[in-house]
Amino acid sequence: MLRSKVLIFCICLFVIALSMPHFAYAKVKNDITVTVSVSPESSFQTTMPFRDQNHFTKRLLRSSTVVASYNLHWIRATLTVKKRTYVYDHDGQLYEKEMPRRYVLGNDVRQRIEEMVKSVEAVHFAQAIPWEQVKKTLKRMEFGTVIDLETGQRFDVQRRAGSRHADVQPLTRKDTQIMKNIYQGKWSWKRRAILVEVDGTYFAASMHGMPHGAGAIKGNEFPGHFCIHFFGSSTHRRTEPDPSHSMMILKASGALAATIKGASPEELVGFFLTALHEHDTHTMRMTTDGFSLPEGLSSIESVRTSEIIIPSDERGPLLIEVPVRLTYIDREGGNFRRTWQFLLRREVPWDRWRIIAVELNP
Structure with missing residues (x-):
């Protein structure tokens, strides 16, 4: 008799559950997390969870892909979606972290990613108040x-x-x-x-x-x-x-990448040299296309002065050389005065400039 009552009670609960809205009995979970940090090496991160909205995950996973790799130092945020990890860069491109794959995003998917990333950035960074x-x-x-x-x-x-x-x-x-x-x-x-x-x-x-x-x-x-x-x-x-x-x-x-994107060739070289002076390898690499930096840079302790030598009528729309005369001190205390040659390129006239080579002894 007791067993029959228990069985009837369980059946009643099951029927009630079926008649209730889905959110009342579904397990609450966050399908998406977004993480932001100031650099790839930073141990200080801000991670926020987000619920899947308007079938964002499904539309993302159905996006077409192309073979491409990302610049580690141009990452803006990391996304985890259904246990899969993606990186989102400052150009608004999404890559799969462990595979050379870039997603061709629809405008609605890209807009949703932007909204989530900006929400985390607003917590992680602060405004530059005068x-x-x-x-x-x-x-x-x-x-x-x-x-x-x-x-x-x-x-x-x-x-x-x-x-x-x-x-x-x-x-x-x-x-x-x-x-x-x-x-x-x-x-x-x-x-x-x-x-x-x-x-x-x-x-x-x-x-x-x-x-x-x-x-x-x-x-x-x-x-x-x-x-x-x-x-x-x-x-x-x-x-x-x-x-x-x-x-x-x-x-x-959180405005460094946007400033670099809008920098002129001379301003970009200035950021590179300032980052070199501060031993900020991450920012140096943000100004480049990812090429291997010259080994001689690691021996420099500080950049004392720099003067950009503007070339005359040699500037092109996609490729430009910027010679720089500078003085610096190496880690052993030696003083040097040299002229370095920076080579910069952009893919199209409306794209950002990137340093593609630095010649220390031209």
């Missing part, structure tokens, strides 16, 4: 949190001074240790892309990692202060923004 506006929030003696976009490590600081940029100090000994860890245990003038959070508001910024000048926070074991630059900031000696800080602010705002 310094004149930032300093009204990050006032003198105000506290903030620095977030390194490559490692995700964060530490607290206090702005103590600075008119053209923020002169800040780590709050505690622990904050100083975290900052030094970001620079692999050695203080450095090299710039890094960061976010600065003040009372829940995030700003795209750039910092260097060298204590200098005076410090006033006792017990933090930081011998001086360091500088944080925001959009429009400059050094104490110059009124124009520092190129290295400007490049890192573009990275922190």
